[in-house]
Amino acid sequence: xxxxxxxxxxKNGAATLAELPAGTEAVIDRLDLPExxxxxxxxxxxxxxxxxxxxxSAPGGDPRVFRVDGAEIALRRETARHILLRKTRPDELVPRxx
Amino acid sequence: MSSCxxxxxxxxxxxxxxxxxxxxxxxxxxxxxxxxxLFNRLTGLRQKVANFPGVTVEHHIGKAHLPGHHDxxxxxxxxxxxxxxxxxxEQVTFDVLHGRMPGLRRPDGVILILDSTNLQRHLPLAAAVxxxxxPTLVVLxxxxxxxxxxxxxxxxxxxxRLGAPVVLVSAATGEGVKSVAQFLTGGIAxxxxxxxxxxxxxxxxxxxxxxxxxxxxxxxPAPPVWTRRLDSAFLHPFWGPVIFAAVVVAVFQSIFSWxxxxxxxxxxxxxxxxxxxxxxxxxxxxxxxxxxGVWGGVGSVVVFLPQILLLFLFIAMLEDSGYxxxxxxxxxxxxxxxxxQGKSFIPxxxxxxxxxxxxxxxxxxxxxxxxxxxxxxAPFMTCSARLPVYTLIIAAFIPERPFLGPLLGxxxxxxxxxxxxxxxxxxxxxxxxxxxxxxSERTPFVLEMPPYRxxxxxxxxxxxxxxxxxxxxxxxxxxxGVSVLLWVLASVPTVNGQAPPIEQSLAGTLGRAIEPLxxxxxxxxxxxxxxxxxxxxxxxxxxxxxxxxxxDPDHNSAGLQAALQQDLxxxxxxxxxxxxxxxxxxxxxxxxxxxxxGSWKWPAIQFLYMGSLAYVSAWVAHWxxx
Numbered sequence: 001x002x003x004x005x006x007x008x009x010x011k012n013g014a015a016t017l018a019e020l021p022a023g024t025e026a027v028i029d030r031l032d033l034p035e036x037x038x039x040x041x042x043x044x045x046x047x048x049x050x051x052x053x054x055x056x057s058a059p060g061g062d063p064r065v066f067r068v069d070g071a072e073i074a075l076r077r078e079t080a081r082h083i084l085l086r087k088t089r090p091d092e093l094v095p096r097x098x
Numbered sequence: 099m100s101s102c103x104x105x106x107x108x109x110x111x112x113x114x115x116x117x118x119x120x121x122x123x124x125x126x127x128x129x130x131x132x133x134x135x136l137f138n139r140l141t142g143l144r145q146k147v148a149n150f151p152g153v154t155v156e157h158h159i160g161k162a163h164l165p166g167h168h169d170x171x172x173x174x175x176x177x178x179x180x181x182x183x184x185x186x187x188e189q190v191t192f193d194v195l196h197g198r199m200p201g202l203r204r205p206d207g208v209i210l211i212l213d214s215t216n217l218q219r220h221l222p223l224a225a226a227v228x229x230x231x232x233p234t235l236v237v238l239x240x241x242x243x244x245x246x247x248x249x250x251x252x253x254x255x256x257x258x259r260l261g262a263p264v265v266l267v268s269a270a271t272g273e274g275v276k277s278v279a280q281f282l283t284g285g286i287a288x289x290x291x292x293x294x295x296x297x298x299x300x301x302x303x304x305x306x307x308x309x310x311x312x313x314x315x316x317x318x319p320a321p322p323v324w325t326r327r328l329d330s331a332f333l334h335p336f337w338g339p340v341i342f343a344a345v346v347v348a349v350f351q352s353i354f355s356w357x358x359x360x361x362x363x364x365x366x367x368x369x370x371x372x373x374x375x376x377x378x379x380x381x382x383x384x385x386x387x388x389x390x391g392v393w394g395g396v397g398s399v400v401v402f403l404p405q406i407l408l409l410f411l412f413i414a415m416l417e418d419s420g421y422x423x424x425x426x427x428x429x430x431x432x433x434x435x436x437x438x439q440g441k442s443f444i445p446x447x448x449x450x451x452x453x454x455x456x457x458x459x460x461x462x463x464x465x466x467x468x469x470x471x472x473x474x475x476a477p478f479m480t481c482s483a484r485l486p487v488y489t490l491i492i493a494a495f496i497p498e499r500p501f502l503g504p505l506l507g508x509x510x511x512x513x514x515x516x517x518x519x520x521x522x523x524x525x526x527x528x529x530x531x532x533x534x535x536x537x538s539e540r541t542p543f544v545l546e547m548p549p550y551r552x553x554x555x556x557x558x559x560x561x562x563x564x565x566x567x568x569x570x571x572x573x574x575x576x577x578x579g580v581s582v583l584l585w586v587l588a589s590v591p592t593v594n595g596q597a598p599p600i601e602q603s604l605a606g607t608l609g610r611a612i613e614p615l616x617x618x619x620x621x622x623x624x625x626x627x628x629x630x631x632x633x634x635x636x637x638x639x640x641x642x643x644x645x646x647x648x649x650d651p652d653h654n655s656a657g658l659q660a661a662l663q664q665d666l667x668x669x670x671x672x673x674x675x676x677x678x679x680x681x682x683x684x685x686x687x688x689x690x691x692x693x694x695x696g697s698w699k700w701p702a703i704q705f706l707y708m709g710s711l712a713y714v715s716a717w718v719a720h721w722x723x724x
Contacts, residue, residue: 036184037542042300043179044546045219049301056333058427065333065427065547069219070318072547074427076434079542 018081029086045069120207127211129177130548136269181226214238221307233286249319256314261290360404368397394648395581395641402486418553437532449479467538478524483636494659620670669723673716681712
């Protein structure tokens with residue numbers, strides 16, 4: 001497996017997935033969602049500590065496609081805003097699969 | 099990496115205690131892993147659809163015919179991400195694998211199919227399946243795509259870590275499929291005991307998956323470049339919706355213009371064979387039954403086969419290419435406005451082909467109220483059974499002229515208008531339902547966007563074949579039955595041993611009996627007979643009118659269209675179109691709604707609601723135009 005290292009970014013100050021601008025990457029901190037939905041999202045790759053990238057969206061910006069774990073999953077804003085992102089520390093590096 | 103070049107190879111976990119070859123194998127895997135493609139490869143056309151009693155999911159069971167070996171039954175199960183039964187799909191898979199499905203014995207083998215371009219992500223499902231301790235074969239699909247995008251995996255090392263044999267295949271190209279068949283004949287073993295994570299602990303499962311794929315020297319393929327490029331167009335804020343609309347218009351226009359020569363060819367065939375029958379059979383009741391009853395009824399419906407196949411071709415291409423998921427994404431906001439979600443869009447789109455599979459596809463909707471709302475509005479979408487009716491009436495009453503430039507003619511525009519009418523009725527009904535009896539919390543929309551893939555000829559061909567058989571079977575059963583019944587009703591009581599004039603026959607009497615009820619809509623008793631018979635299935639009215647006018651000496655020589663022009667005014671024709679747009683005339687749909695919702699309550703409500711809406715709207719249309 002090839003690893004490239006990229007700083008986990010919250011440069012833009014995004015605190016939740018809903019605020020993450022398209023094309024940027026961040027690290028998931030926790031899922032503030034009902035247990036069933038949280039488990040389902042984790043199976044799909046939205047796991048605390050894992051990287052997520054915001055990609056394209058439907059016209060109007062909602063729902064948006066997120067890249068996790070090599071797959072693209074679409075979520076509505078109302079779900080994405082309950083997925084909290086980790087604060088960036090300069091020393092924190094996130095392994096990302098190239 | 100070596101295993102990714104040259105011939106696909108199979109790696110066997112050792113030591114493997116060989117078992118007797120399996121007889122019933124469950125095929126499971128995540129969505130978009132190519133399960134159905136592999137299923138079709140293994141079973142060819144020898145498949146049957148099985149409904150398990152008490153559950154709402156339809157499965158395909160196919161026979162894999164292995165040379166020099168007994169046949170193996172293969173069950174194609176719904177795509178799942180895990181074995182924690184949370185949705186109905188997962189519950190079904192869970193029950194089948196544990197032998198708890200009534201009427202089905204426990205499978206004695208499992209083919210677990212995983213997308214090799216997404217191996218690490220799909221491995222947690224492998225952990226869940228291996229822990230069942232059923233003889234398991236792991237199939238890594240999409241070998242060609244993995245190679246193209248520069249990824250690779252050591253199947254032998256993976257087999258060692260999973261304790262089960264691993265084959266790398268490409269179901270789409272057929273590469274490596276032979277080795278799957280070899281495993282089926284040679285027998286698969288119960289997986290060797292290997293270290294598995296606690297299944298409920300998702301992060302631990304991921305950790306395990308990472309470790310296993312590391313050990314199998316798995317190289318991630320490069321991101322799908324073409325998917326990104328296509329998405330930048332298809333999900334473009336401006337061009338995305340424009341392309342979406344263009345696709346819809348193109349589909350409708352081509353159903354009309356491309357299908358025409360094919361339909362004319364089938365029509366010529368039907369007419370010629372009818373004439374041949376008339377010439378060979380001796381005059382009498384048998385000739386009348388065969389030529390006027392059977393051939394007149396069935397033949398006039400069979401003519402629409404090319405058009406229906408063309409529609410299914412487009413839907414299959416949209417689905418197989420991956421565009422449908424993008425369409426659901428684009429549609430989500432609109433769907434949210436009427437209280438539904440993007441996932442309802444996929445069943446609703448397939449309802450354009452037929453409401454029956456559409457209603458079964460609603461099982462992916464987790465929220466029961468959303469699901470019932472989707473079931474109730476699905477029959478408003480213009481299904482392919484309405485096509486013959488619409489085509490006939492439009493061709494008879496609307497002259498063909500350019501409408502929006504040369505691209506869209508008046509007839510296609512009229513058809514598009516009818517599609518729109520059905521859609522608006524569906525949307526309005528959804529809005530009413532979701533803000534009253536079926537009100538619920540907004541359910542989350544979570545949908546995986548599969549990479550774009552080129553639809554394969556084999557995959558689409560097989561589905562079209564399936565649909566053609568289903569359509570012809572319907573023509574040979576329901577429509578044949580109704581045609582014969584109608585012929586009998588139109589032939590009694592006999593006058594001096596001859597068939598009576600149609601007005602004096604039993605069918606004519608029935609039609610006249612309901613005439614006062616339908617007169618305000620601009621329909622006469624002949625259309626009335628058609629409305630009665632079309633309660634079985636919409637397209638039956640075309641066959642019925644064929645039979646009625648075929649038997650009516652006044653119209654014998656005139657084509658069906660010309661005959662209709664004498665019996666219907668333009669206002670009546672429009673009213674008839676509107677009636678068919680809204681009315682619930684389909685036994686199969688009512689039966690499937692009963693099965694999916696578990697009682698007669700919803701189908702009864704649906705039938706009455708759609709029927710009253712159809713009657714009132716047809717009356718309004720007739721009143722406005724005359």
